[in-house]
Amino acid sequence: xxxxxxxxxxxxxxxxxxxxxxxxxxxxxxxxxxxxxxxxxxxxxxxxxxxxxxxxxxxxxxxxxxxxxxxxxxxxxxxxxxxxxxxxxxxxxxxxxxxxxxxxxxxxxxxxxxxxxxxxxxxxxxxxxxxxxxxxxxxxxxxxxxxxxxxxxxxxxxxxxxxxxxxxxxxxxxxxxxxxxxxxxxxxxxxxxxxxxxxxxxxxxxxxxxxxxxxxxxxxxxxxxxxxxxxxxxxxxxxxxxxxxxxxxxxxxxxxxxxxxxxxxxxxxxxxxxxxxxxxxxxxxxxxxxxxxxxxxxxxxxxxxxxxxxxxxxxxxxxxxxxxxxxxxxxxxxxxx
Amino acid sequence: xxxxxxxxxxxxxxxxxxxxxxxxxxxxxxxxxxxxxxxxxxxxxxxxxxxxxxxxxxxxxxxxxxxxxxxxxxxxxxxxxxxxxxxxxxxxxxxxxxxxxxxxxxxxxxxxxxxxxxxxxxxxxxxxxxxxxxxxxxxxxxxxxxxxxxxxxxxxxxxxxxxxxxxxxxxxxxxxxxxxxxxxxxxxxxxxxxxxxxxxxxxxxxxxxxxxxxxxxxxxxxxxxxxxxxxxxxxxxxxxxxxxxxxxxxxxxxxxxxxxxxxxxxxxxxxxxxxxxxxxxxxxxxxxxxxxxxxxxxxxxxxxxxxxxxxxxxxxxxx
Numbered sequence: 040x041x042x043x044x045x046x047x048x049x050x051x052x053x054x055x056x057x058x059x060x061x062x063x064x065x066x067x068x069x070x071x072x073x074x075x076x077x078x079x080x081x082x083x084x085x086x087x088x089x090x091x092x093x094x095x096x097x098x099x100x101x102x103x104x105x106x107x108x109x110x111x112x113x114x115x116x117x118x119x120x121x122x123x124x125x126x127x128x129x130x131x132x133x134x135x136x137x138x139x140x141x142x143x144x145x146x147x148x149x150x151x152x153x154x155x156x157x158x159x160x161x162x163x164x165x166x167x168x169x170x171x172x173x174x175x176x177x178x179x180x181x182x183x184x185x186x187x188x189x190x191x192x193x194x195x196x197x198x199x200x201x202x203x204x205x206x207x208x209x210x211x212x213x214x215x216x217x218x219x220x221x222x223x224x225x226x227x228x229x230x231x232x233x234x235x236x237x238x239x240x241x242x243x244x245x246x247x248x249x250x251x252x253x254x255x256x257x258x259x260x261x262x263x264x265x266x267x268x269x270x271x272x273x274x275x276x277x278x279x280x281x282x283x284x285x286x287x288x289x290x291x292x293x294x295x296x297x298x299x300x301x302x303x304x305x306x307x308x309x310x311x312x313x314x315x316x317x318x319x320x321x322x323x324x325x326x327x328x329x330x331x332x333x334x335x336x337x338x339x340x341x342x343x344x345x346x347x348x349x350x351x352x353x354x355x356x357x358x359x360x361x362x363x364x365x366x367x368x369x370x371x372x373x374x375x376x
Numbered sequence: 377x378x379x380x381x382x383x384x385x386x387x388x389x390x391x392x393x394x395x396x397x398x399x400x401x402x403x404x405x406x407x408x409x410x411x412x413x414x415x416x417x418x419x420x421x422x423x424x425x426x427x428x429x430x431x432x433x434x435x436x437x438x439x440x441x442x443x444x445x446x447x448x449x450x451x452x453x454x455x456x457x458x459x460x461x462x463x464x465x466x467x468x469x470x471x472x473x474x475x476x477x478x479x480x481x482x483x484x485x486x487x488x489x490x491x492x493x494x495x496x497x498x499x500x501x502x503x504x505x506x507x508x509x510x511x512x513x514x515x516x517x518x519x520x521x522x523x524x525x526x527x528x529x530x531x532x533x534x535x536x537x538x539x540x541x542x543x544x545x546x547x548x549x550x551x552x553x554x555x556x557x558x559x560x561x562x563x564x565x566x567x568x569x570x571x572x573x574x575x576x577x578x579x580x581x582x583x584x585x586x587x588x589x590x591x592x593x594x595x596x597x598x599x600x601x602x603x604x605x606x607x608x609x610x611x612x613x614x615x616x617x618x619x620x621x622x623x624x625x626x627x628x629x630x631x632x633x634x635x636x637x638x639x640x641x642x643x644x645x646x647x648x649x650x651x652x653x654x655x656x657x658x659x660x661x662x663x664x665x666x667x668x669x670x671x672x673x674x675x676x677x678x679x680x681x682x683x684x685x686x687x688x689x690x691x692x693x694x695x
Binding site: 130133149 | 587
């Protein structure tokens, strides 16, 4: 099929701004990426880098003050920025499912887990309540919840965090989505449960051929899960490459900073963890220079004057840095000033 | 559930005992003498004394108190000196009149207050929100007696549209009764409507900002279901609390309203009882109101457990 050659999700030059009384905040300021069937794209960045807003923009689920100003989001041949609200409702939860950070607060506390699953299924599929219930039990069993029939009648507070996240994953898989957007899916879980949840996601992806848009600040999770990585900083993409390429040959100073700030087992326990000094810029003031210039140890005069273009410095490897041509014009650790 | 109810009923006993004691003492502290009030200023000293003797007012206070308590336990709430009848049947005979306006007022408060509150929350910081919240603020701040008098002045005196006094009679048709109810119900509904609108708004604002609402929307659940099924059910507990308090205080709030509109309910009964120093009737009506408070609170607590599964009074919550 010709359709299969296209990207499942294609985001072009997306700009999502927040209009507040204090000014316009450029949360996402010109982001482009694609996601293919069965693949996983990791979006990495610190808090406020625009990764979650990018994800919310895809299903147009923004707070009242947020608005998609520019750009196109093409999902399965449809432009998500222009489709009707009715079509949007049909896509949300069905073709594109969302998994949020805190499983304990993602379920309505006053309804039974089973009823919430049945409600979701019935709002997307034409089937009887009994069939929906059967499907829900089946999905709970698939994600490894013991005694799924009994768990259907549990309230969310009766489940542990890991259990809740499994329920949410089961829910997200109920209508066989084409994409799962996982927004920090393991951040709120304890470490032993984290890898179980990630393994589960990967297993379901292999079974159903689902694509995953994985949003995280944890480069370790990206390494484990993603085929491609996009690093975001202050609303813009700074580096975008395949996972192997990014880890083998990171090119942007911000990516270097992120990699350096990951704790490693080989590290000397007495050494302090490296950090990136400074704070991200005010998103109301970005757009006149390289957003990272105030924290970048390599920054020169041009960085403070012009916004760097995103350039393809190697096949499939994109970097937005004035100084980096990918051929050694800027080397990691060689601070010039 | 049964155990919970039983426990709450037992807890109510000391509350009611305190109410009885305090009312008993307070009524005795009001200046004036029931016998004198009954017989009028021209009565002879012997007549007054004879009546005091007959009413048991010459006994020491502690003995009057014990007699009263023992009576209450036997279902005897005393003899009303001003109405010349038993207190409890008198109160019960006035109950329908009070219920007809208080319950109507509360139903109206719920029907109007909740949608306005929810809609204001959804339209936070728009003209709709501002206009109705200012109105609600005016509503809760308005003194009932002033509002009642203004309503009488406007609709009865100046416009001549609605009757200002009494209950009307079914003999003149249902329209007569309803037209008599309009002003008192309006008066009684003002504060509950405003309070419910305000609490609905703030409680809904809390819930619609929460993560599970965002999650529900991300799952493609229809907006009406997100708001009225999920957000509203989560926002209910504070609304139910306020509604319970309003229901209970509607009985006492009816004192002012009933007096203004001469509505023959429990409120006017209390006022008449105080005016004529009718000790038993004062104690009986106050005790009755206290029981209403206790019962309403119990109902509110039970409704809580139905709304929120995490609230359980059975003790020993699960983990």
